[in-house]
Amino acid sequence: MSAPTKRHVPLLLGYGKSKASIRGKSNTVTLNLTSMIDMFTILVVFLLKSYNADGQIVSVSAEMMLPESRAVQPVSLNLEVTITASAILVDGDPVVAVNETILSEGNPIPELVNRLVDHLEYTRQVRGTTDGEEMKVNIMGDVAIPAILLQRVMSSCAQAGYATQNLTVIKVEGGYSDGAT
Amino acid sequence: MLPVMNLFCVIIPFLLLSASFLEIAIIEMAPTEGISTSGAGTTSLARSEEDLLQPKVIVTDTELFLGTVFGSKHVSYVYMEIRDGVEVPSYDWQALNTELAGFREQLEEAFPTIPVSKITILTVDDIRYDNIVRIIDVCADNGFDQPGLQVAAYDVLQRQMAAQAAAQGGGTP
Secondary structure, three states: OOOOOOOOHHHHHOOOOOHHHHOOOOOOOOOOHHHHHHHHHHHHHHHHHOEOOOOOOOOOOOOOOOOEEOOOOEOOOOEEEEEOOOEEEEOOEEEEEOOHHHHHOOOOOHHHHHHHHHHHHHHHHHHOOOOHHHHEEEEEEOOOOEHHHHHHHHHHHHHHOOOEEEEEEEEOOOOOOOOOO | OHHHHHHHHHHHHHHHHHEOOOOEEEEEEOOOOOOOOOOOOOOOOOOOHHHHHOOEEEEOOOEEEEEEOOEEEEEEEOEEEEEOOEEEEEOOHHHHHHHHHHHHHHHHHHOOOOOOOEEEEEEEOOOEHHHHHHHHHHHHHOOOOEEEEEEEOHHHHHHHHHHHHHHHOOOOO
């Protein structure tokens, strides 16, 4: 490969530089802080609005979509029963697989009742007693699960001794994401 | 300007870490007695006045009804709508809102001393969960903020509605 000719050298060195710097004059580039601070101020206001001091106490799995609701009651830390299209989980552990048999009956699910009773007994042994807070359960269900599955889980919770059942939903302000009000 | 920039450079990562862009809430359900598929629902003899007055939103695969102490009313037929890119059955929530508001007015005129906040959502077994949650929202907008859920097979539901209409003496199921 041949060396660049004299005609090419000044052009290569001057790439991306102003004509003044090529001529040897100093040209200090300064950062415009005013516009950057304007941008940061907007960003800080937006983030302050989304700030949550409570932290995230509910983790939603990627394969599940919670329904939207205008409910305003904040979520509390309770036992979580998750209902997906394929399984029912208690505190993240799969307990029952969802199949045709589960969907065709209307009574409490024995495996789920046993698991919930065990959990309640464990809580009773650890804490010595169970007050109202331990008797609550949060039910997280996918938007597409049928009513019979939800009802079977709710009746299983009731039979196991969890008197208060909360449905976990995504809070929306005003209308739903599909435009309904 | 530089100290302000330093402050921003510290505060923005902190706020980014603690920001929550998805807000979770809960709906507290009232304990209800489920109806078995055989239709052998249990009935308490010592039902309170509120229990006797509480309305039922009855949801089938084709229609939405409101069953109240004043009679049963057809509210809406099912229609298909696109929700999150999927075609799903839906109902006329505005019509349900209007019917519930009307029932609330009737209730306050006829029984002003009895506060009614319980409502039962009686559905067939394959109604989608998000439709149930939307019914709960509409009920809560009209002061019925203690929803209960009952699920029945379609034929059981038909018998329930017929029995309710007969008990009310001429309501249209």
